[in-house]
Amino acid sequence: MAAGSAIQIPSRLPLLLTQEGVLLPGSTMRTSVDSPRNMQLVRSRLLKGTSLRSTIIGVIPNTSDPTSDCDDLPSLHRIGTAALAVQVVGSNWPKPHYTLLVTGLCRFQILQLLKEKPYPVAEVEQLDRLEQFTNQHKSEEELGELSEQFYKYAVQLVEMLDMSVPAVAKLRRLLDNLPREALPDILTSIIRTSNQEKLQILDAVSLEERFKMTIPLLVRQIEGLKLLQKTRKPKQDDDKRVVAIRPNRRINHIPSTTEDEEEEEDHDDVVMLEKKIRTSSMSEQALKVCLKEIKRLKKMPQSMPEYALTRNYLELMVELPWNKSTKDRLEIRAARILLDNDHYAMEKLKKRVLEYLAVRQLKNNLKGPILCFVGPPGVGKTSVGRSIAKTLGREFHRIALGGVCDQSDIRGHRRTYVGSMPGRIINGLKTVGVNNPVFLLDEVDKLGKSLQGDPAAALLEVLDPEQNHSFTDHYLNVAFDLSQVLFIATANTTATIPPALLDRMEIIQVPGYTQEEKIEIAHRHLIPKQLEQHGLTPQQIQIPQVTTLDIITRYTREAGVRSLDRKLGAICRAVAVKVAEGQHKETKPDRAEVGEGEDCKEHVTEDAKTESISDTADLALPPEMPILIDFHALKDILGPPMYEMEVSERLSQPGVAIGLAWTPLGGEIMFVEASRMDGEGQLTLTGQLGDVMKESAHLAISWLRSNAKRYQLTNASGSFDLLDNTDIHLHFPAGAVTKDGPSAGVTIVTCLASLFSGRLVCSDVAMTGEITLRGLVLPVGGIKDKVLAAHRAGLKRVIIPQRNEKDLEEIAVNVRQDLTFVLASCLDEVLNAAFDGGFAVKPRIERLNSKL
Numbered sequence: 001m002a003a004g005s006a007i008q009i010p011s012r013l014p015l016l017l018t019q020e021g022v023l024l025p026g027s028t029m030r031t032s033v034d035s036p037r038n039m040q041l042v043r044s045r046l047l048k049g050t051s052l053r054s055t056i057i058g059v060i061p062n063t064s065d066p067t068s069d070c071d072d073l074p075s076l077h078r079i080g081t082a083a084l085a086v087q088v089v090g091s092n093w094p095k096p097h098y099t100l101l102v103t104g105l106c107r108f109q110i111l112q113l114l115k116e117k118p119y120p121v122a123e124v125e126q127l128d129r130l131e132q133f134t135n136q137h138k139s140e141e142e143l144g145e146l147s148e149q150f151y152k153y154a155v156q157l158v159e160m161l162d163m164s165v166p167a168v169a170k171l172r173r174l175l176d177n178l179p180r181e182a183l184p185d186i187l188t189s190i191i192r193t194s195n196q197e198k199l200q201i202l203d204a205v206s207l208e209e210r211f212k213m214t215i216p217l218l219v220r221q222i223e224g225l226k227l228l229q230k231t232r233k234p235k236q237d238d239d240k241r242v243v244a245i246r247p248n249r250r251i252n253h254i255p256s257t258t259e260d261e262e263e264e265e266d267h268d269d270v271v272m273l274e275k276k277i278r279t280s281s282m283s284e285q286a287l288k289v290c291l292k293e294i295k296r297l298k299k300m301p302q303s304m305p306e307y308a309l310t311r312n313y314l315e316l317m318v319e320l321p322w323n324k325s326t327k328d329r330l331e332i333r334a335a336r337i338l339l340d341n342d343h344y345a346m347e348k349l350k351k352r353v354l355e356y357l358a359v360r361q362l363k364n365n366l367k368g369p370i371l372c373f374v375g376p377p378g379v380g381k382t383s384v385g386r387s388i389a390k391t392l393g394r395e396f397h398r399i400a401l402g403g404v405c406d407q408s409d410i411r412g413h414r415r416t417y418v419g420s421m422p423g424r425i426i427n428g429l430k431t432v433g434v435n436n437p438v439f440l441l442d443e444v445d446k447l448g449k450s451l452q453g454d455p456a457a458a459l460l461e462v463l464d465p466e467q468n469h470s471f472t473d474h475y476l477n478v479a480f481d482l483s484q485v486l487f488i489a490t491a492n493t494t495a496t497i498p499p500a501l502l503d504r505m506e507i508i509q510v511p512g513y514t515q516e517e518k519i520e521i522a523h524r525h526l527i528p529k530q531l532e533q534h535g536l537t538p539q540q541i542q543i544p545q546v547t548t549l550d551i552i553t554r555y556t557r558e559a560g561v562r563s564l565d566r567k568l569g570a571i572c573r574a575v576a577v578k579v580a581e582g583q584h585k586e587t588k589p590d591r592a593e594v595g596e597g598e599d600c601k602e603h604v605t606e607d608a609k610t611e612s613i614s615d616t617a618d619l620a621l622p623p624e625m626p627i628l629i630d631f632h633a634l635k636d637i638l639g640p641p642m643y644e645m646e647v648s649e650r651l652s653q654p655g656v657a658i659g660l661a662w663t664p665l666g667g668e669i670m671f672v673e674a675s676r677m678d679g680e681g682q683l684t685l686t687g688q689l690g691d692v693m694k695e696s697a698h699l700a701i702s703w704l705r706s707n708a709k710r711y712q713l714t715n716a717s718g719s720f721d722l723l724d725n726t727d728i729h730l731h732f733p734a735g736a737v738t739k740d741g742p743s744a745g746v747t748i749v750t751c752l753a754s755l756f757s758g759r760l761v762c763s764d765v766a767m768t769g770e771i772t773l774r775g776l777v778l779p780v781g782g783i784k785d786k787v788l789a790a791h792r793a794g795l796k797r798v799i800i801p802q803r804n805e806k807d808l809e810e811i812a813v814n815v816r817q818d819l820t821f822v823l824a825s826c827l828d829e830v831l832n833a834a835f836d837g838g839f840a841v842k843p844r845i846e847r848l849n850s851k852l
């Protein structure tokens with residue numbers, strides 16, 4: 001490399017202190033970075049820098065004791081090498097560190113240290129460039145003679161090596177092509193030299209001195225080589241095998257440094273790489289590009305920044321499964337059994353999945369829609385995806401998209417960037433090693449957007465069957481056929497999925513589970529899985545269904561089964577300790593304490609009555625086994641219950657009603673509270689409400705004011721003008737959670753009607769519905785999840801809009817049987833159903849006296 005002749009390094013350089021190794025201009029070194037100062041430098045200069053200039057750093061060999069206190073900056077070696085950071089690789093194991101690949105450009109000397117923290121920065125003077133100019137006055141002859149002598153030794157050394165090895169041939173060519181003044185540095189870094197010797201060469205600022213110091217090193221190497229060739233010769237026969245495998249390699253190589261070894265290995269690798277490229281089954285276009293790149297690679301000196309990039313690229317191209325696929329073994333009957341075995345309930349989802357698979361079986365190359373499972377967390381979306389892969393006999397790969405906001409995450413970085421890499425799709429293909437895996441795009445609703453482009457737009461290309469046979473990752477820069485990949489997406493809500501993406505997918509709603517379904521899932525799947533994971537057997541631990549129900553109602557409040565699974569895990573852990581210790585407490589005496597046993601039975605539904613604790617008395621088993629998990633054991637392990645049935649307590653005053661809300665995590669019951677006080681007719685709303693919900697509150701008040709006489713509603717002073725001298729405060733608890741949507745309308749009306757009439761709302765009724773100013777009840781969404789939430793909370797009656805009647809069909813029969821549904825089309829019907837004995841209405845004519 002022309003030593004600084006064309007490169008003007010910045011006058012201020014951040015300094016990297018290397019612990020081992022000395023970097024010389026023209027050579028490349030890999031160095032590990034883990035000291036706080038160096039890490040800071042890498043983070044703020046190399047990883048954040050955007051220009052080529054920002055990747056130039058000063059590399060200073062650390063000559064002081066590396067173990068000395070790292071808080072103070074050690075005294076710096078005065079001369080260093082300006083270097084280009086070619087590659088940065090980060091790792092967290094065994095501790096956070098970076099590995100840098102740096103190429104030396106030219107010498108510099110430190111003029112002044114400008115700052116020490118967070119990493120040292122110094123004002124520097126470029127030395128090699130100065131050298132060229134200042135040396136011009138030197139007697140050309142003297143230096144010419146010296147450089148000629150050096151050149152002769154260098155040629156002699158190289159010619160002792162095996163010229164058939166391309167790296168040696170290249171080195172030979174370099175000797176002629178490189179400027180002479182660059183040779184001492186380059187050769188010193190190639191031949192066997194100690195760090196001390198390298199340091200001396202680095203310090204030899206004058207070219208003459210450098211030549212003089214390097215010649216003895218060359219001579220030493222030549223002598224060593226001669227000696228070795230002599231001793232090797234008689235042994236050659238014995239060594240035939242080795243020689244045959246790696247012709248001449250050993251002989252050429254004897255006095256080499258590890259860097260030399262690496263270099264030669266690199267060369268072998270390049271040859272291997274070319275062979276792999278030629279024998280791989282990549283597309284014609286890809287092959288063409290690869291062959292071109294390998295041609296460039298062969299000509300490139302390894303010290304060039306591009307060398308490592310190109311090699312990484314070629315290695316990836318070879319590894320990609322261009323033509324490698326697993327054979328589909330799809331049999332619908334087996335698929336049905338497998339899906340049924342792996343998952344309880346979720347009939348609708350399983351049915352749709354089977355249809356999808358059946359069509360695939362009939363028509364091999366299906367360009368069908370992408371399935372997108374939408375539902376609360378923990379309802380088995382991912383695990384169904386995994387089952388689909390299993391039924392098809394395909395590889396499974398999950399790509400988490402939550403928080404991805406850079407389109408290069410999907411489509412890769414262009415190769416011109418330092419640290420560029422392919423996107424997640426190509427990376428996934430490399431990981432699974434076949435071109436027809438099942439890719440689960442997890443959480444597509446949580447894709448972000450940023451200045452780096454819209455990842456959803458990049459996903460469009462991936463998911464579109466018309467386009468994805470020629471998906472072009474920016475890093476690969478050649479098309480890769482994704483049409484064999486089976487994409488499945490999951491999301492918690494469709495609201496935040498970009499419309500264009502939504503359009504490419506078929507949405508399959510996966511609702512939450514009922515308590516009975518959860519109990520079944522727990523006993524058929526979760527408990528056996530947890531037992532296995534904890535090395536327990538059913539003979540050691542017994543969890544009756546009542547206990548499971550207790551965990552579901554008192555320790556979890558969720559639509560899916562993830563917390564339930566975790567709680568079961570906690571129980572298994574606790575039991576594992578007891579079993580391992582071999583001295584567990586017997587649970588039997590606890591069962592005798594009838595008082596609390598009853599408490600536990602209170603929550604047992606009819607279906608769960610089967611195995612009560614006392615029924616499962618372990619008659620035939622040894623007295624201490626199995627450990628029975630009853631309510632007391634549960635309390636011991638999981639602590640006091642986290643959720644209590646609070647419904648009836650909270651409804652013990654007028655001005656409280658229960659609404660039903662839908663959230664991406666499933667349905668929930670929501671209390672609405674109202675109170676009134678003297679004031680000037682103001683309405684205060686709290687609980688982080690969105691605009692739509694605030695409007696619902698205003699609508700509700702207006703409707704009640706206009707109908708106050710009809711219902712005999714009065715304010716504190718007996719006036720039908722409800723806001724006369726009165727302020728109203730409406731609060732929606734769980735104030736930290738933002739709420740919005742029109743479906744709380746009927747609940748607000750009921751709550752206020754209760755407040756002004758002084759009557760209690762029935763404690764077992766929940767409601768949802770949008771209202772109009774004229775008192776109509778309009779349909780709302782999420783009925784299924786909302787009804788399940790009401791069922792979970794133990795409520796008995798649910799008021800829903802008349803036009804939502806069709807949604808009830810989707811709800812499991814046992815849930816429907818437990819609940820009474822009131823289908824309301826106007827607010828009169830809602831109020832009549834919400835209060836015991838109905839809500840009195842005066843004859844309709846009175847309505848004309850409305851204040852509105």
Ligand code: ADP
Binds near residue numbers: 344560
């Ligand atoms: P999601 O992707 O919907 O958030 P997961 O697929 O991760 O949920 O499911 C969480 C856990 O619950 C998994 O261990 C899964 O096996 C289990 N699970 C969920 N639903 C069922 C079901 N219907 N039958 C059996 N196991 C289930």
